[in-house]
Structures are given as C-alpha cells and as structure tokens.
Amino acid sequence: MNLAKEIRNQINKMPEGEAFGYLDLGISKKDFITAAKALERLQSAGVIKKVSKGKFYKPKQTVFGELEPDYNNQLNTYLFQNGKRIAYVTGISLYNQMGLTTQVANQISIASRIKRIYINRGALKADAVKSYADVTESNYKLLGILDALKDIKKIPDGNIENSIKLLTSLIKQQNGNQLKMLVNLALVYPPRVKALLGAILENIDANIEIAKLKKNLNPLTKYKVGIKPNELPTIKNWNIV
Incomplete structure (x- = not known):
C-alpha cells in the first residue's frame, strides 16, 4: 500500500473533530514531504482541515453545521x-x-x-x-x-x-x-x-x-x-x- 492510501486509511479510523499530526498517523520523518502532499490533496477534497502547522482534523457535520475541534x-x-x-x-x-x-x-x-x-x-x-x-x-x-x-x-x-x-x-x-x-x-x-x-x-x-x-x-x-x-x-x- 502506498503512503497516500495508508494515510487515508488512518484518517478514516480517526474520530471526527479530533486534531491530529504527522506522528499520530504513524508517518516517519523521512516521509514527511510525501505525506504533506497527500494531506494537501485531502484538504483540497474537504476530507480534512488544517488547525495549525502540521495539525489537522476531520470536520464533524451536525444539523447546526460543521464543528471544529473543541477548545x-x-x-x-x-x-x-x-x-x-x-x-x-x-x-x-x-x-x-x-x-x-x-x-x-x-x-x-x-x-x-x-x-x-x-x-x-x-x-x-x-x-x-x-x-x-x-x-x-x-x-x-x-x-x-x-x-x-x-x-x-x-x-x-x-x-x-x-x-x-x-x-x-x-x-x-x-x-x-x-x-x-x-x-x-x-x-x-x-x-x-x-x-x-x-x-x-x-x-x-x-x-x-x-x-x-x-x-x-x-x-x-x-x-x-x-x-x-x-x-x-x-x-x-x-x-x-
């Protein structure tokens, strides 16, 4: 399985609204550049959103709209x-x-x-x-x-x-x-x-x-x-x- 698919599978398992970073996805430092591109594509597709540098979350949809990670x-x-x-x-x-x-x-x-x-x-x-x-x-x-x-x-x-x-x-x-x-x-x-x-x-x-x-x-x-x-x-x- 290539890195992009592995990242997608890891993110699918994560709860919505919880922030995560590279290490939470089990990505080694040597793969950070490749991973960054994969994560950028997932952002463009709306699968994840960025919280801060190197930190992301899966948007949680509710009847009141999208929720960001809690405080x-x-x-x-x-x-x-x-x-x-x-x-x-x-x-x-x-x-x-x-x-x-x-x-x-x-x-x-x-x-x-x-x-x-x-x-x-x-x-x-x-x-x-x-x-x-x-x-x-x-x-x-x-x-x-x-x-x-x-x-x-x-x-x-x-x-x-x-x-x-x-x-x-x-x-x-x-x-x-x-x-x-x-x-x-x-x-x-x-x-x-x-x-x-x-x-x-x-x-x-x-x-x-x-x-x-x-x-x-x-x-x-x-x-x-x-x-x-x-x-x-x-x-x-x-x-x-």
Whole structure:
C-alpha cells in the first residue's frame, strides 16, 4: 500500500473533530514531504482541515453545521510537539484554575522555552511568554506554581495571605521527588521566588532540603512581598517583609 492510501486509511479510523499530526498517523520523518502532499490533496477534497502547522482534523457535520475541534483539543496542538509537551498555560488563566483569582482572561498566556506561541483562531487566542526552564510533562505543573509565586503581588483581585495558603496546599500535595524538582526549578527564577518557596517549604517541614535555595540568595537583600509573620512564620529566615 502506498503512503497516500495508508494515510487515508488512518484518517478514516480517526474520530471526527479530533486534531491530529504527522506522528499520530504513524508517518516517519523521512516521509514527511510525501505525506504533506497527500494531506494537501485531502484538504483540497474537504476530507480534512488544517488547525495549525502540521495539525489537522476531520470536520464533524451536525444539523447546526460543521464543528471544529473543541477548545482543549485545539489548544493541545500548540502545547505539544512530536508527541512531547513543550508549553503550558500560565498567567491569569492558570491562576484562575488554581483559585488564586476570580478574574477570567480575555486571552491565555502560553509559556515555552523553545518557541514563542501566539494564537488568534476563533475563540482560541493566546500570547507568548518565555518559560524559565524547558517544559516537560513532569514539570509543567511545578513551573505553574513557581509562576504564581513570582506574580503573587500582581495577581488581579488576589489576596496574598489566601494565595500563600492555596500555594502551600498545592506544594504539600507534591511527593519527595517533585519537591526536589521544584527546588531545582526555582533556582532559575528571580530571587524573591527562591525566598518565598524556601519559607513555604521550611514552614511545611524543616527536613526538606532547601539549603541550595538559601545559598543562591544575597543575605543582605530584603524581599518585599507583604506577608505577615503570623501568616507565614518562617519569613524572618528568608528576609521577606
């Protein structure tokens, strides 16, 4: 069976309205050029439609007309590349999901280390943010926590005391390996993030390894966050005021 027929058969098996890429069709990189031509012919015939570069979907016909892939399905085509996560949603949209704000963003922010991702497609709109570290499936939620610590004073209608409580609760849910990863990721963030994370971790459990956070901070620098000692007793050890 030639490649074009194989692609057609693979697409016939796929559910309508679900976005897919080259790797989802089992196409090897050496066949991408040939596959692109086959997919272009299928687009012209109306069998598939393009979502973004290298991503397509089978249109779903309903009594109300044609449906595009749902919001999350479309979004995932930008968050993943070759089957691997390269980006994550951050900013107000993420902080809303975390319960740190009730505000809803007009457009989302997408953080990635390897590319700048802008989207303007119907209801799906996003601006690009540079991630502090390479994004993976195992660390993107931790990066979100660190982003929230970084922006804690700027979160719309956010209450710093409540934000600390919510973020402390999220951090408590991480296992030992995740906490170690969280500390290592914090090392590439601004000093106030290291200080805040150190204070929270020390308050949770004095046995958590946080020495490398302290080592990366200037002992003479004070970090103005607006937290009171009764809200986070360990701030005095991290020069947080």
